[in-house]
Amino acid sequence: MRYILGGIIMNMNNIKTVMLMVLMAVIMMLIGGLVGGRTGLTIMLFFSIAMNLYSYWCSDSLVLRWSGAQEVTREEAPQLYALVENLANRAGLPMPKVCIIDADEPNAFATGRNPNHAAVAVTTGIMRVLDYNEISGVLAHELAHVKNRDILTSTIASMMATVISYAAQFFMFFGGSSDDDDGVNPIAAIAMMILAPIAAMLIQMAISRSREYEADHDGGEICGNPNYLADGLEKIEYYVTHSQETLPSAKPATANMYIVNPFEGTGKALTKLFSTHPDTAERIARLREQAREMRVR
Structure with missing residues (x-):
């Protein structure tokens, strides 16, 4: 039964990835059409295909480079490396790369297109x-993302949402032209330039929030005690919400990849409305309930 459910989850994630690629590509093509008519639409079509392929093959190295994460060996970080190795074995995963980010804010993320090309990164702050035990809960959560193949979906969503936003800004500043006979409806063009980035952002956020609960649940099983992750989330949330600083290397496009939104402490009302993560209190409550069902303390 467990293997059947695992296969269903994998298939659903594959379908979700394809749907995301198609939907984001359509938005990019609409922008291209407004900027350059048929020529612009065609250019954006090929650009979206190229970017999806690039995201698939290079997502892990790209995100690690953006975040300033440095890979470490068993000799350089023996305790951390051994912990990741143990959790990966419990999850039935190949050993991922282990990376450290030199930053005071406690946070962590995983990246990689599949379990064979994965990496987990933690900050020195965490x-x-x-x-x-709390770090084991956090790392188990990240490995659950790897096991469920969430990372590719998130990376593609992040990259395409960023490109759509930049394309919209370019059009607003420099205008657009069309090679169609009827030209471009200026009202429709303005509406598209405003709504396209919002639509892309909402798609990215909906996907991110839905995957967090599943990773929390599976992470609790991998580490053996959901309270470990719940306790870790409480500490991270307290630190992030009471600090006016953010991760120096964090970017809005990759915020959804961290275990807690690194921008949670800035513009709280806005970040709750447009959050890439579900409410942390709700996540903790679900983990506590899972621990009770597992009869662990």
């Missing part, structure tokens, strides 16, 4: 703030 290793200072959380204890061993």
